[in-house]
Amino acid sequence: MPRMDPITYPTIEQTVGNTPLVRLQRIPGDAGQPRGNVILAKLEGNNPAGSVKDRPALSMILRAEQRGEIRPGDTLIEATSGNTGIALAMTAAMRGYRMILIMPDNLSVERRAAMTAYGAQLILTPADKGGMEYARDLATEMQSEGKGKVLDQFANPDNPQAHIDGTGPELWTQTGGQVTHFVSAMGTTGTIMGVSAYLKSQNPAIQVVGAQPAEGSQIPGIRKWPEAYLPKIFDRSRVDAYESIEQSEAETMARRLAAEEGIFGGISSAGALVAALRVAQRVENATIVFIVCDRGDRYLSTGVFDAPA
Numbered sequence: 001m002p003r004m005d006p007i008t009y010p011t012i013e014q015t016v017g018n019t020p021l022v023r024l025q026r027i028p029g030d031a032g033q034p035r036g037n038v039i040l041a042k043l044e045g046n047n048p049a050g051s052v053k054d055r056p057a058l059s060m061i062l063r064a065e066q067r068g069e070i071r072p073g074d075t076l077i078e079a080t081s082g083n084t085g086i087a088l089a090m091t092a093a094m095r096g097y098r099m100i101l102i103m104p105d106n107l108s109v110e111r112r113a114a115m116t117a118y119g120a121q122l123i124l125t126p127a128d129k130g131g132m133e134y135a136r137d138l139a140t141e142m143q144s145e146g147k148g149k150v151l152d153q154f155a156n157p158d159n160p161q162a163h164i165d166g167t168g169p170e171l172w173t174q175t176g177g178q179v180t181h182f183v184s185a186m187g188t189t190g191t192i193m194g195v196s197a198y199l200k201s202q203n204p205a206i207q208v209v210g211a212q213p214a215e216g217s218q219i220p221g222i223r224k225w226p227e228a229y230l231p232k233i234f235d236r237s238r239v240d241a242y243e244s245i246e247q248s249e250a251e252t253m254a255r256r257l258a259a260e261e262g263i264f265g266g267i268s269s270a271g272a273l274v275a276a277l278r279v280a281q282r283v284e285n286a287t288i289v290f291i292v293c294d295r296g297d298r299y300l301s302t303g304v305f306d307a308p309a
Contacts, residue, residue, distance in 0.1 A: 013094050016054045017166045019046045021174040026260045031280035039276055039288045045295035049090040052293040056190050057087035059162035060151045061095055072096030075148030079135035082111035083294050084153050089118035100148055102135040110298045133229050153188050155232035163194025172202055175287055183276040183290040185222045185268035186210040189234040196238040210239045211275040217247035221268030243275035251304050264296040
């Protein structure tokens with residue numbers, strides 16, 4: 001019998017990244033092909049825990065391990081609005097950590113259920129006490145009491161580094177270096193910081209556009225932070241322009257993205273598309289990429305995708 005070489009199979013962590021980049025066909029309308037523009041969606045919901053946050057979660061834990069700051073069996077703590085928490089819970093389960101997640105109580109039940117499914121302990125904080133800002137303060141307080149280590153996605157350079165190493169190079173390769181505009185929702189800002197750093201290192205002329213919530217709008221995954229809580233990883237010089245997105249615009253576009261393009265993305269993903277379409281209406285012969293940062297099934301309980309009565 002001939003000797004068979006053993007097959008090497010990937011582990012779940014090796015499936016993070018290398019997500020598809022797809023062209024929108026219908027929604028761009030007159031802002032698309034008639035102007036020579038192509039609008040491309042990076043499908044980050046295809047990551048194993050369902051969002052773009054799988055990348056920084058894995059990066060933060062693996063790099064902390066490599067530096068000897070943590071080891072399996074330790075307790076990790078993080079304040080999260082959802083996707084980072086789910087991704088960290090998955091990575092902690094893969095690597096053998098106990099995970100404590102602190103989250104405002106007004107976020108979707110699907111996110112809570114996903115975190116606990118991966119074995120994380122969930123602490124819900126009253127949204128009326130300050131939302132994410134309060135959750136971040138509580139995480140820091142718990143660390144000072146010796147209850148675990150805070151990875152701190154808001155200040156940890158391993159967050160944007162995941163996109164310098166992964167998302168940015170993928171976009172450059174997938175577009176054959178033709179990308180002219182990159183559009184992303186802004187939350188912790190890790191995605192837009194890392195991708196901007198990489199793409200501008202390849203071509204400084206690439207325009208980076210951040211989607212922020214309009215005054216009074218509450219869009220999961222998109223934030224405009226008070227100055228005192230502005231993420232330390234944020235560098236204003238890496239964003240060329242901002243688009244203010246109304247909550248109703250993002251919710252309507254989320255429904256359109258699913259019904260007209262077959263892309264079931266979250267609300268912040270739709271907000272990024274609203275911004276991308278505004279860019280497309282102002283330019284010609286552009287290759288515009290936006291991030292579909294998670295899947296729409298994370299928002300079903302909010303009623304955003306319910307059929308009209």
